[in-house]
Amino acid sequence: MGYATGDPSYISDGTLLDGEAWVAIYSEVAVSDPTSITATSADDGSVADFSQYMDLILILSGQSRYTGGTGCTARVHLNGVDGTGGTAADKYPTQYFRGNGSSATGTMDMTSDWFDVAEWPSDTDDVAEHGSCVLHLFDINSGKYKTMVSSYAGDRDGSGYSGISTATYLSQAPITSVTFKVRRGAAGLNIATGSMFSLFGILPRMVNA
Numbered sequence: 001m002g003y004a005t006g007d008p009s010y011i012s013d014g015t016l017l018d019g020e021a022w023v024a025i026y027s028e029v030a031v032s033d034p035t036s037i038t039a040t041s042a043d044d045g046s047v048a049d050f051s052q053y054m055d056l057i058l059i060l061s062g063q064s065r066y067t068g069g070t071g072c073t074a075r076v077h078l079n080g081v082d083g084t085g086g087t088a089a090d091k092y093p094t095q096y097f098r099g100n101g102s103s104a105t106g107t108m109d110m111t112s113d114w115f116d117v118a119e120w121p122s123d124t125d126d127v128a129e130h131g132s133c134v135l136h137l138f139d140i141n142s143g144k145y146k147t148m149v150s151s152y153a154g155d156r157d158g159s160g161y162s163g164i165s166t167a168t169y170l171s172q173a174p175i176t177s178v179t180f181k182v183r184r185g186a187a188g189l190n191i192a193t194g195s196m197f198s199l200f201g202i203l204p205r206m207v208n209a
Helices: none
Strands: 022-029 037-040 055-062 072-078 094-099 104-109 115-120 131-137 146-154 161-169 177-184 187-191 196-202
Touching: 022 037, 037 196, 055 115, 055 177, 072 131, 072 146, 094 115, 115 131, 115 161
Parallel strands: 115 146
Antiparallel strands: 022 196, 037 177, 055 131, 055 196, 072 115, 072 177, 094 104, 094 161, 131 146, 146 161, 177 187
């Protein structure tokens, strides 16, 4: 058997007839060192309505506003489900893998109250050093538990790191909000001014092949 020739039906005279697969939903650059950034579904049929998307992609870049040491973490929770107050136990079982160029480690946390998506630099690392993270949330409107994968990297003024983490959100509800925070241990920290939060919706194909 050979391969079919010619353009598929969704390309006409070299023009792609599909809409954009990635749709920009929400973007915010932090000002005044906020404690959190949240994107919430508009639920109105507009671009900002999460219900029309297959997946979500969150891109984070920035640092924490903290001068007391390193070891900060970027954290995400969904639909307002955050175990800080002890009400969301076992909502985000997670596996972590990270390396720093000289060693690699892997661990898991089966009782996490949020998803630690990335290590995050602080003012102690260097005010000019930022971390970054790409978080993929799959099948956000399905009636099953939701899976997420983050890949991240950062610089600590000469001792960089990178890693990948995966988590399951133990809820069958559709995803209607995504919240980003920074913490160190159990303590919440401020997100440094200039940090960026960008959320994209991933569409299924708009036409049949």
